[in-house]
Amino acid sequence: MEPSSPSLVADLGRRAKAASRVLATASTAAKDEALRAAADLLEQRSGDVLSANAVDLEAAAAGGMEPGPLDRLRLTDARLSGMAAGLRKVAALPDPVGEVLDGWRRPNGLEISRVRVPLGVVAIIYENRPNVTSDAGGLCLKSGNAALLRGSSTALRSNQAVAAILREGAAKAGLPEDSVLLVDDVSHEAAVELMQLTGLVDCLIPRGGPSLVRSILDNAKVPYVIDGDGNCHVYVDAAADLDRALDIVLNAKTQRPSVCNAAESLLVHAAVADGFLPRAAAALQGAGVELVGDEAARRLVPGMGEATDDDFGREFLALKMSVAVVPDLEAAVAHVNRFGTGHTEAIVTQDVTAARRFVGAVDAGTVTVNASTRFTDGEEFGFGAEIGISTQKLHARGPMALRELTTYKYVVWGDGQIRS
Secondary structure, eight states: OOOOOHHHHHHHHHHHHHHHHHHTTOOHHHHHHHHHHHHHHHHHTHHHHHHHHHHHHHHHHHTTOOHHHHHHHOOOHHHHHHHHHHHHHHHHSOOOTTOEEEEEEOTTSOEEEEEEEEOSEEEEEEOSOTHHHHHHHHHHHHTTOEEEEEOOGGGHHHHHHHHHHHHHHHHHTTSOGGGEEEOOOOSHHHHHHHHTOTTTOSEEEEESOHHHHHHHHHHOOSOBOOBOOOOEEEEEOTTOOHHHHHHHHHHHHHSSTTSTTSEEEEEEEHHHHHHHHHHHHHHHHHTTOEEEEOHHHHHHSTTOEEOOHHHHTOOOOSSEEEEEEESSHHHHHHHHHHHOOSSEEEEEOSOHHHHHHHHHHOOSSEEEESSOGGGOSTTTTTSSOOSOEEOSSSSOOEEOOTGGGEEEEEEEEOSSOOOO
16 A cells, blocks of 8 residues: 555545445445455465564564553454454445335325435544454445545554455455555644545544544544543442342453443442442452442442542543442432443343333443443444444444444435425
């Protein structure tokens, strides 16, 4: 792929727009063929991709990157196989383009339908995760969109290797190579120019930390969907099965603490706090989790650190968790709505009325009942993959998969009608 610079970002946008016109009417068979070809190439050229990734890893380690981000950067044979499998799963999913959402006939004989269509050019700015190149490129292609990708400097060589494979897969299926384009200028100026490609970029999706989101809010002139923080809570209700609650809390916090759907805060109803919280704290601390809590939680768990409002509002992305004891369900809802980020909230309870109240009152893209927050994920939802988790309400919310990468148009069929 030829190098780009801030002065060439607009040219990449124009190329993506041209490709999007072709993809909008591409057959499902051609799109699926492109995805399967790319999956095969990922496996056939795994050595080349891993070599490129090794260079990125060496440079990142030399630059002092922490173990968590370094792990997200790392590709392995198993992870490449997973990326290839993800592309094949997307190929096997129903094509959303052309789906008729609803339709009706007017008294004057006009037949009106609402039909799914691609967004056009989807730009994704993301940090340090080369698997996003494959996931985003594949989802955009299947949904009939051109993908304009801009990764981080730390993953540049890895992203270039994966993007080249996606482009070749598209070409093998007779689709434009420019169905997937990588902005390989990783300067801040290039990123800002991408955010401002009005008339070329139809939707911008950032996948990264607070600084990236802030840059989008400050600079973007194109429509965007924020893949925001995941300050997720687990609320253990008075009517909870406490054994089940312990399993859920441990999984939500420790199964993979560095991701956005990991739980960051534990709320426990006062009626069960005496029996549950010391037990949960012992299990969490035994798994290496640092706990900070309010006064009531600290009384029950000696040695627990004091939690500030900043702790309750923070996405730790690490083995740390805030804890609060609440007097009732309404207080739990108020706490979640004050400190949550609209990602995923969970309740553990055997009281169906309490569960329904929590589900209805909590303001989040996903609410789980008696299940871990870790299930908020495109693949776990049966979407094949995702391009991000939207914490907004327009136009998408929750895991963004194929349908969330489409919009719709109204199609009106007439027989000579004119308006009087």
